[in-house]
Amino acid sequence: MILDILFPNRCISCNRITDADLIICNLCFEQIHFTHFEYCGENILKEKCKLLFPVENAFALMQFEQENLSRKIIHELKYRGREKTGKVVADWVTESLDFKEGKPDLLVTVPLHPKKQRERGYNQLHLFTNTLSEFYQIPYDHGLLKRNSYSKAQALKDKKHRLENQNTFSLDKNISNQHILLIDDVFTTGNTLASITWEILKEENNTVSVLVMAMDE
Template sequence: MNPLQLLFPNRCLECNRIISSEEVVCGLCYDQIHFTHNHLSENNLLKEKCSLLFPVENAVALLQFEKENLSRKIVHQLKYGNREKIGKILANWTLEKTDVKNLIFDVLVTVPLHPKKLRKRGYNQLHLYAETLSKELRIPFDHTLIRRNFHKKAQAKRSRKEREATQNLFSITKEISGKHILLIDDVFTTGNTISSIAWEILKYPNNTVSVLMIATD
């Protein structure tokens, strides 16, 4: 065992029990996580929300993002806690808990960070998640297809008016047509970020878009 692991063991985000370095919560607290299971329901609320904003083929969400719940803690650690490895854990949960493995896509893409924010954070919280899915699903992941044109405050820190002002925030870096693209993001809130990217993709002939969210509120 790494000496640092002896001094600073990995602990469950919820109960603080010592757990394996490959885990984020202990077995008992895992049962407290609110998975959406939306593929088992006749009513896919995420797809309904997306459909109001842009044409969407499929919409999948892993976690229910609620105030002060464990799902929120996990996502916040992934984004702000310098714990990029959580992305791999979440990807494995996505394969286990959703029907994404039964759907067919041509390419995976993620919502990009602006280079300024990427330098500050040190990693894009979605890349390891998407890379893990790409490997397991055998679908290519293109992390350069979408470019963020402007640096904006984090979605959670922005006012509703600022969230709505997403025109021209993203652009496509290369021509792509006739593809079914799975667009991946961490949390679905207003849907404006996903919508602005989807419409950029749909400008090209015969493209279709599906959505995969780590969490939805």
């Protein structure tokens, strides 16, 4: 209680004091560019994915535009130690995502290299995914995928090097006959998701859908 008074929670956008379980105030919330995609319908993200790999469904919550609030939210999550941001964003997803007949069997996160996870202290996708798992009653597996190479953050790469997918992934266990929802923070070139999806599809009768917090056009 005393800490709340001395160090009140503040909006990451305007710095107004706000509720402890929020990351932005109600006024700034209106500035977020949500996509309003339908998970089971056609949308720009699904079209982009289909150019790279077979995909069942695709959903992005926000637009990841230059200097907009969604970019700041995700940067707070990834680079400024605000892990609880993942739960807040997941709560926003549950308000707009209806799986309908396309409900997946398993939630799977894009892994960090162990060195990167030690540096950051957490995987920014885990709390986000755990929250979705509890809400939708879908199991998750954070250990299915393994990242085999260490590289600097996508945000710190120039466009040329982002297009060169230097990250290699492998499955750490056998899995088949599963509709997997592959979860990442931002869709940029799609190369990371493509690399992972093709690994998953090597196993028998697997299918893949995609969910990202934001989509960079």
